[in-house]
Amino acid sequence: MTASDAPLDLVRSQVDRAIREFLDRQRPIFADPHVAVLLAAAEDFLAGGKRLRPAFCHWGWRAAGGGDEPALHTAAASLELLQASALIHDDVMDASDVRRGMPSAHRRFERMHLESGWHGSAKQFGEGTAVLLGNLLLVWSGEMWRTSGLAPEAMAAAQPVHDDMLTELMCGQYLDLLEQARGDSTFDSALRVALFKSGKYSVERPLRLGLVLAARAQPAWIDRLCVQYGQQVGIAFQLRDDILGVFGDPAETGKPAGDDLREGKRTMLIARTLAAASPSQAEAVRDLLGDPALDAEGVQRLRTVIEETGALTACEDMIKRYLDDALHALEQAPIEQSARTALAALAVAATTRRT
Amino acid sequence: MTASDAPLDLVRSQVDRAIREFLDRQRPIFADPHVAVLLAAAEDFLAGGKRLRPAFCHWGWRAAGGGDEPALHTAAASLELLQASALIHDDVMDASDVRRGMPSAHRRFERMHLESGWHGSAKQFGEGTAVLLGNLLLVWSGEMWRTSGLAPEAMAAAQPVHDDMLTELMCGQYLDLLEQARGDSTFDSALRVALFKSGKYSVERPLRLGLVLAARAQPAWIDRLCVQYGQQVGIAFQLRDDILGVFGDPAETGKPAGDDLREGKRTMLIARTLAAASPSQAEAVRDLLGDPALDAEGVQRLRTVIEETGALTACEDMIKRYLDDALHALEQAPIEQSARTALAALAVAATTRRT
Numbered sequence: 001m002t003a004s005d006a007p008l009d010l011v012r013s014q015v016d017r018a019i020r021e022f023l024d025r026q027r028p029i030f031a032d033p034h035v036a037v038l039l040a041a042a043e044d045f046l047a048g049g050k051r052l053r054p055a056f057c058h059w060g061w062r063a064a065g066g067g068d069e070p071a072l073h074t075a076a077a078s079l080e081l082l083q084a085s086a087l088i089h090d091d092v093m094d095a096s097d098v099r100r101g102m103p104s105a106h107r108r109f110e111r112m113h114l115e116s117g118w119h120g121s122a123k124q125f126g127e128g129t130a131v132l133l134g135n136l137l138l139v140w141s142g143e144m145w146r147t148s149g150l151a152p153e154a155m156a157a158a159q160p161v162h163d164d165m166l167t168e169l170m171c172g173q174y175l176d177l178l179e180q181a182r183g184d185s186t187f188d189s190a191l192r193v194a195l196f197k198s199g200k201y202s203v204e205r206p207l208r209l210g211l212v213l214a215a216r217a218q219p220a221w222i223d224r225l226c227v228q229y230g231q232q233v234g235i236a237f238q239l240r241d242d243i244l245g246v247f248g249d250p251a252e253t254g255k256p257a258g259d260d261l262r263e264g265k266r267t268m269l270i271a272r273t274l275a276a277a278s279p280s281q282a283e284a285v286r287d288l289l290g291d292p293a294l295d296a297e298g299v300q301r302l303r304t305v306i307e308e309t310g311a312l313t314a315c316e317d318m319i320k321r322y323l324d325d326a327l328h329a330l331e332q333a334p335i336e337q338s339a340r341t342a343l344a345a346l347a348v349a350a351t352t353r354r355t
Numbered sequence: 356m357t358a359s360d361a362p363l364d365l366v367r368s369q370v371d372r373a374i375r376e377f378l379d380r381q382r383p384i385f386a387d388p389h390v391a392v393l394l395a396a397a398e399d400f401l402a403g404g405k406r407l408r409p410a411f412c413h414w415g416w417r418a419a420g421g422g423d424e425p426a427l428h429t430a431a432a433s434l435e436l437l438q439a440s441a442l443i444h445d446d447v448m449d450a451s452d453v454r455r456g457m458p459s460a461h462r463r464f465e466r467m468h469l470e471s472g473w474h475g476s477a478k479q480f481g482e483g484t485a486v487l488l489g490n491l492l493l494v495w496s497g498e499m500w501r502t503s504g505l506a507p508e509a510m511a512a513a514q515p516v517h518d519d520m521l522t523e524l525m526c527g528q529y530l531d532l533l534e535q536a537r538g539d540s541t542f543d544s545a546l547r548v549a550l551f552k553s554g555k556y557s558v559e560r561p562l563r564l565g566l567v568l569a570a571r572a573q574p575a576w577i578d579r580l581c582v583q584y585g586q587q588v589g590i591a592f593q594l595r596d597d598i599l600g601v602f603g604d605p606a607e608t609g610k611p612a613g614d615d616l617r618e619g620k621r622t623m624l625i626a627r628t629l630a631a632a633s634p635s636q637a638e639a640v641r642d643l644l645g646d647p648a649l650d651a652e653g654v655q656r657l658r659t660v661i662e663e664t665g666a667l668t669a670c671e672d673m674i675k676r677y678l679d680d681a682l683h684a685l686e687q688a689p690i691e692q693s694a695r696t697a698l699a700a701l702a703v704a705a706t707t708r709r710t
Binding site for chain 2: 026029030032034035038089092093094095113116118119120124125127128129131132133134135136138139140142143146147152159163164166167168170171173174175177178180181182183264290
């Protein structure tokens with residue numbers, strides 16, 4: 001991200017501080033050096049991350065008239081712990097080795113087991129510990145959210161949104177596993193996954209949380225902004241994610257090239273590829289997609305098919321259309337100008353990013 | 356359990372009702388038949404369970420003067436969802452096939468994948484879905500706890516206990532994995548695992564939650580009762596669990612005979628066995644403990660060693676001693692007689708159970 005990073009940068013230092021303070025509060029429980037490794041792993045993981053969800057929450061709060069409020073930064077930052085939990089569990093489920101350019105959490109603990117010469121399966125130890133680390137971040141995210149210090153009336157208004165977000169997140173991740181297993185590649189199913197997995201959880205819910213925390217209600221304009229801006233940006237965000245999962249530069253994404261192809265992810269990019277593929281192109285997709293041993297040549301072959309069928313261009317066009325619609329909806333919203341400018345920049349940043 | 360089941364039975368129907376009501380509230384989110392399987396799996400899993408943790412919470416509430424209060428049943432019942440989450444994740448981590456006499460959650464979803472003839476690894480799909488189901492139950496447990504309807508002042512007093520319980524639970528489960536990996540078998544390390552994994556989470560914290568919810572404070576007598584009764588019963592509960600994991604009847608425990616031996620669990624029973632073992636007995640333990648392919652003969656050989664070294668008797672004596680100390684502390688507590696009687700029966704039930 002470049003010029004449009006400003007609304008993220010403004011939030012980053014506040015979020016970082018809030019995370020540091022929260023982890024410091026947990027430190028006494030981790031005095032035992034045996035369990036201290038869990039806290040250290042959480043700290044290392046949380047040092048990375050784009051702070052995108054906290055930024056949508058922050059600018060939602062501002063859009064609904066919220067002022068400069070440290071408690072809001074804490075509440076918003078809790079979304080970064082939730083995202084860390086989801087990624088750590090995701091990597092276990094997908095058997096991904098690399099995250100943010102570093103070994104994934106289960107690989108980190110697997111290596112600890114191997115280097116210590118311990119008993120039993122290092123792989124099982126790594127995965128089990130990563131599940132527990134993800135659980136820890138999940139419950140901490142809830143604790144941090146609840147103890148932010150925001151007014152009880154604000155929390156009471158936003159809590160149902162937060163509760164639904166968590167249930168939807170687990171359902172969205174399950175739908176993702178399911179589509180992969182079923183090998184479904186319809187536009188409808190791909191869009192449903194994009195909306196549930198990311199559209200709601202990554203953009204719409206964080207934005208709505210910020211709006212509702214400040215407004216302490218959900219008037220029609222908030223709901224409209226959440227659906228017409230939030231969900232549209234969210235889907236475009238996920239479509240960008242899908243493209244980066246195939247065409248992204250590992251130096252920027254922190255993940256191996258073509259990782260999504262190896263995992264056989266059923267994205268809109270794949271649905272559009274198959275819809276427009278010639279018999280030989282369709283055969284290449286069937287043969288190569290989801291092959292855990294897919295090499296650089298296979299990745300390149302699939303990339304070529306995806307480009308030649310026009311699927312890449314079609315998805316880029318979709319992103320542009322969702323973004324335009326979102327920006328149009330943003331124009332109509334009765335919010336203050338600085339928040340409008342920031343949310344516009346954030347929408348661009350979230351959907352044109354390279355990382 | 357037999358005569359001393361009364362304090363559990365009293366709680367059971369209320370807990371069952373609260374769980375049913377909570378799941379019904381979630382149903383609209385699961386209208387999509389694709390995700391409905393998650394709710395169905397949660398319902399099936401929650402139909403089982405001893406309701407032990409809700410019972411300790413309930414009788415803690417009564418002990419501190421709490422009256423008949425449906426909201427308390429909801430708050431107490433949320434602990435059963437937390438336990439379901441922990442068991443589902445545990446079974447993934449330990450690669451356990453059976454739970455409560457049924458296929459474990461990851462096996463259930465693995466079978467669904469196989470029967471549907473889906474793509475990719477059925478094992479990976481089963482494990483991933485079980486992780487998500489465990490996450491769902493974990494976040495639902497928190498939601499159910501928070502939305503019980505108890506007074507805000509009661510919740511504010513108990514929330515820090517609840518937060519610490521969750522962090523301790525994850526740490527305790529990690530310690531369990533770690534001891535297994537390190538092959539540690541000292542009395543100290545076994546006791547630390549028993550206290551963290553179960554002593555606190557299964558007995559002391561649920562009891563303290565009930566007490567603090569009713570008292571809205573933690574006077575010295577509450578802390579004393581929690582430590583001298585709660586932690587002692589908790590450790591004895593875990594020692595009983597360790598014995599059932601080796602000597603339990605599968606028809607009663609719902610788990611295969613000698614499961615803990617196959618998983619190589621480093622319990623007090625094993626620590627005491629090794630401390631008293633002859634060289635040939637120690638060799639048998641080293642050879643057989645933690646062998647995933649351990650057969651009935653191997654299980655019998657280890658059982659014999661554990662009995663011949665006197666470890667079984669020693670652990671039974673420990674349980675008796677912890678129970679006696681707990682009952683003595685209970686006598687001293689300034690609580691009403693009906694709660695004292697119930698907590699005494701509950702302590703006996705928890706530590707002499709066969710399931």
